[in-house]
Amino acid sequence: MGVAVMEPVAYTPEELSERHSKIESVYHRLLDWMPYATLALSAALSLLINPRPLDQQLPLLGLAAAAVAWVYFAYTRLPSKTEASDARLAVHLFVMLAIGAALVVQDLLFFIFVVTGFFHAGYFKSMGMLTAGIGATSLVVNSSIVTADPDAQAFVIYTIVVLVQTGAISSGFLLNERLVRLRNQREEAILAREAALEENAGLHMQLLTQAREAGVLDERQRMAREIHDTVAQGLAGIIAQLHAADGTDDEAQRRRHFDSAVELARDSLAEARRTVQAIGPPTLDSAQLPEALAEVSAKWSEAHAVPVELTTTGDAKPMHPEIEVTLLRVTQEALQNAAKHSRARRVGITLSYMEDQLAIDVRDDGIGFEPGKTKASKEHGYGLAAMRQRVSRLAGSLSIESEPGAGTVVSAIVPAVPQAVADAA
Numbered sequence: 001m002g003v004a005v006m007e008p009v010a011y012t013p014e015e016l017s018e019r020h021s022k023i024e025s026v027y028h029r030l031l032d033w034m035p036y037a038t039l040a041l042s043a044a045l046s047l048l049i050n051p052r053p054l055d056q057q058l059p060l061l062g063l064a065a066a067a068v069a070w071v072y073f074a075y076t077r078l079p080s081k082t083e084a085s086d087a088r089l090a091v092h093l094f095v096m097l098a099i100g101a102a103l104v105v106q107d108l109l110f111f112i113f114v115v116t117g118f119f120h121a122g123y124f125k126s127m128g129m130l131t132a133g134i135g136a137t138s139l140v141v142n143s144s145i146v147t148a149d150p151d152a153q154a155f156v157i158y159t160i161v162v163l164v165q166t167g168a169i170s171s172g173f174l175l176n177e178r179l180v181r182l183r184n185q186r187e188e189a190i191l192a193r194e195a196a197l198e199e200n201a202g203l204h205m206q207l208l209t210q211a212r213e214a215g216v217l218d219e220r221q222r223m224a225r226e227i228h229d230t231v232a233q234g235l236a237g238i239i240a241q242l243h244a245a246d247g248t249d250d251e252a253q254r255r256r257h258f259d260s261a262v263e264l265a266r267d268s269l270a271e272a273r274r275t276v277q278a279i280g281p282p283t284l285d286s287a288q289l290p291e292a293l294a295e296v297s298a299k300w301s302e303a304h305a306v307p308v309e310l311t312t313t314g315d316a317k318p319m320h321p322e323i324e325v326t327l328l329r330v331t332q333e334a335l336q337n338a339a340k341h342s343r344a345r346r347v348g349i350t351l352s353y354m355e356d357q358l359a360i361d362v363r364d365d366g367i368g369f370e371p372g373k374t375k376a377s378k379e380h381g382y383g384l385a386a387m388r389q390r391v392s393r394l395a396g397s398l399s400i401e402s403e404p405g406a407g408t409v410v411s412a413i414v415p416a417v418p419q420a421v422a423d424a425a
Contacts, residue, residue, distance in 0.1 A: 028081065028082075031081075031119050031120065032076060034116050034119060035067075035071045035075070035096070035113065035116045035120075036068065036071070038112050038113045038115060038116050039064060039067055039068065039071075039110075039113045041112055041113075042103070042107075042109050042110040042111075042112045042113045043060075043061075043064055043110075045109045045112070046060065046107045046109045046110065049109065050107055050109070059106065060103070060106045060107065063099060063102050063103050063106065064103065066099055067096065067099045067100070067103065067113065070092075070095055070096060070099060071092075071096060074091065074092040074095065074096075075092045075096075075120070078092075081123050082123065084123070086124050086125055086126055086129045089120070089123050089124060089129075090124075090129060090132075090133070092120070093117060093120050093121060093133050093136070093137075094133075094136060096116075096117065096120070097114065097117050097136055097137060097140050100113055100114035100117070100140055101114070101140045101143070104140060104143055104144070105147075108144045108147075111140070111141050111143075111144065114137060114140045114141050115137070115141060117133065117134075117136070117137030117140070117141075118134060118137050118138075118141075118169055120133070121133030121134045121137060121173075122173050127170075127174065130170060130173055130174075131166060131170045134165075134166050134169045134170050134173075135162065135166040138161075138162045138165045138166050138169075139162055141165075142158060142161050142162055142165070143158075145157055145158040145161065146158045235268060238261045238264045238265055238268070241257045241258070241260045241261035241264065242257070242258075242261055244257045245257035245258055245261070288316065288318055288324075289316075289319065289324040289327060289328065289351065290310075290312045290316050290351055292324070292328055293310055293328065293331055293349060293351060293360075294310055296328065296331060296332060296335070297310050297331075297335070297347075297349055300335045300339070301347075303339075304339050306338075306339075306344055306345065306346065306347055307346055307347070308335075308346075308347045308348070308349060309346070309347070309348045309349070310349045310350075310351070311348070311349070311350045311351070312350075312351045312352075312353070313350065313351070313352045313353065314352055314353030314354055315353055316351075316353055317353065317418065317419075318418065318419035319358060319416065319417060319418060319419060320417040320418065320419060321419075322394065322417075323358060323394065323414055323415070323416070323417055326390055326391060326394055326396075326412075326414060327351070327358065327360045327412060327414065329387075329390065330360060330362075330387050330390070330391065330398070330410065330412045331349060331360055331362055333386075333387050334362035334387075334410040335347065335362065337384075337408075337410075338362070338364045338366060338408070341366070341367075341369070342364045342366025342367055342368070342407070342408060343366050343367050344364035344365055344366035344407070345365055345366075346364070346365050347362065347363065347364045347365075348361075348362075348363040348364075349361070349362050349363075350363075353416065354416065355416070356415065356416050357413055357414070357415060357416050358413070358414050358415070358416045359411065359412065359413045359414075360411070360412050361409060361410070361411045362409070362410045362411075363407065363408070363409045364407050364408050365407045366407055366408060367404065367405060367407075368402045368403050368404050368405055368406045368407050368408055369402050369403075369404065369408070370402070370403065370404065371384070371400040371401075371402055384398075384400060384410075387410075387412070391412050391413075391414060394414045394415065395414070395415055396412060396413050396414035396415065397412070397413050398410070398411070398412045398413075399411045
């Protein structure tokens with residue numbers, strides 16, 4: 001038979017602070033009523049255990065009444081015990097102890113009332129006053145040791161008991177004070193961390209919004225370059241071939257120009273379709289980034305007859321759309337560059353989910369190049385510089401490692417902004 005285990009309840013810092021405040025409020029109310037309760041208990045036990053004639057009870061009752069009056073005016077009516085000065089608290093405590101000592105002389109059972117002094121001494125702010133208050137209370141509480149049998153041994157025992165009791169209780173108060181201070185510091189640190197996280201989330205949203213706006217401009221500029229580099233140049237070539245065919249009477253030459261025009265038209269149509277398909281990442285509409293990368297890499301591998309190995313490390317989780325789109329775009333461009341320039345026989349892609357970052361690495365075993373001598377140009381289409389610009393807008397980084405004959409590694413690292421940030425926006 002299994003044993004049910006209670007799961008610990010998780011509280012927010014605000015809830016913990018509220019619970020601590022309630023506990024402290026109950027504790028202070030207990031201290032407010034404690035002197036009256038202990039005095040009433042001491043008097044009741046005295047009347048039951050040590051019955052006296054009325055004339056002997058009157059001094060005792062008078063002292064008890066004085067104790068009630070003193071506690072009420074000197075302690076209960078204080079607006080805030082925690083903010084009262086040590087001097088005022090000392091007057092209350094030592095007068096109360098003096099009345100308590102007089103009661104203990106009448107009947108030892110009134111030590112129960114005097115015990116209240118240990119708790120009231122805890123209101124002192126200085127360690128010296130705290131120790132003095134606890135020591136004075138201990139002297140009165142343990143006075144029966146010497147009053148019962150006042151010899152040298154009794155005084156030694158009395159002294160040892162008072163010292164040990166004072167040291168133990170004072171140390172307990174000091175330890176509790178430090179624990180409370182550490183708890184408050186911890187709560188403040190947690191609240192500060194949560195505030196920083198909220199601020200970072202706001203900054204991430206601002207950054208992602210700027211990246212989205214800049215991404216729209218990037219797409220327009222990319223499409224303009226693509227149209228200029230492919231479709232427009234293809235149409236110009238077709239027109240040139242048709243003019244050449246119209247300007248010759250040689251049937252073979254004319255047929256050759258017509259064939260060239262048709263070939264240019266096919267190439268331009270293929271490039272136009274590729275440009276349109278690259279406008280948006282439809283694979284991310286219904287899949288997470290790892291699945292989208294698997295689909296993109298599989299299609300690229302099939303189209304170029306180059307095997308692609310995709311590896312995902314870490315705990316895959318939905319990320320902000322701008323984060324996923326950026327890494328997908330970087331991967332597509334790295335694969336496109338590998339197809340155009342690297343002559344690679346194998347390509348490896350690694351997607352890494354880390355605690356606060358997301359990384360993509362695209363490796364090929366192609367001919368490589370010298371990154372420092374490569375510039376964004378028509379030859380490289382979208383280009384490495386454009387990839388770096390897009391990643392940097394997300395406060396990320398892009399690195400290119402390559403050398404002639406040693407292949408190429410394109411690595412992009414961006415902040416791991418979860419999908420929840422986008423949903424909360």
